[in-house]
Structures are given as C-alpha cells and as structure tokens.
Amino acid sequence: MIGEHPNTTHSNDFxxxxxxxxxxxxxxxxxxxxxxxxxxxxxxxxxAFAGLATGIAALVAYATPPATTTxxxxxxxxxxxxxxxxxxxxx
Numbered sequence: 001m002i003g004e005h006p007n008t009t010h011s012n013d014f015x016x017x018x019x020x021x022x023x024x025x026x027x028x029x030x031x032x033x034x035x036x037x038x039x040x041x042x043x044x045x046x047x048a049f050a051g052l053a054t055g056i057a058a059l060v061a062y063a064t065p066p067a068t069t070t071x072x073x074x075x076x077x078x079x080x081x082x083x084x085x086x087x088x089x090x091x
Contacts, residue, residue: 029037
C-alpha cells in the first residue's frame with residue numbers, strides 16, 4: 001500500500017495459531033498405569049482396614065477378664081487317702 005511503512009504486516013499475513021492443549025491432558029498417564037495405581041491404593045486401604053479390625057478385636061479380647069474359677073472342698077476321710085488322677089502327663 002502507498003504510504004505504509006515497509007515492515008507493516010496485516011492480520012492475514014500469519015497463519016492461524018494452533019489451539020493450545022490443556023496442561024493436564026498433556027501430563028495424563030496411560031490408562032494401564034492409572035489402573036495399577038488405583039489397585040495399589042485399594043490394596044493399601046483394605047490392608048489398613050484389616051489391621052484396624054484386627055487391632056479392635058485384639059483390644060476387645062485382652063480387655064475382657066479371663067474366665068477363672070476356684071473351688072474349695074472339704075472331705076472327711078477314714079484311713080489313708082488315695083489320690084488317682086486320670087490325665088495325660090506332659091513335659
């Protein structure tokens with residue numbers, strides 16, 4: 001054009017810019033990596049719940065007093081007493 005500076009450019013002199021990809025889509029791992037990662041997290045969470053349940057069961061088991069009993073008996077015996085025990089002996 002007449003009277004324009006030689007370095008002047010018009011908007012139709014440049015190609016259209018390419019659309020910019022979202023940043024999170026560029027860093028998204030493959031599906032199989034995500035499946036393995038989720039599986040590992042699920043196993044860890046289930047293990048934590050199992051450990052918690054085991055701890056609660058152990059706490060309940062040790063918090064209750066053990067079952068014990070005592071017995072006092074008196075016998076009148078004439079003569080020499082004999083004691084017989086029918087049980088297996090163990091070391």
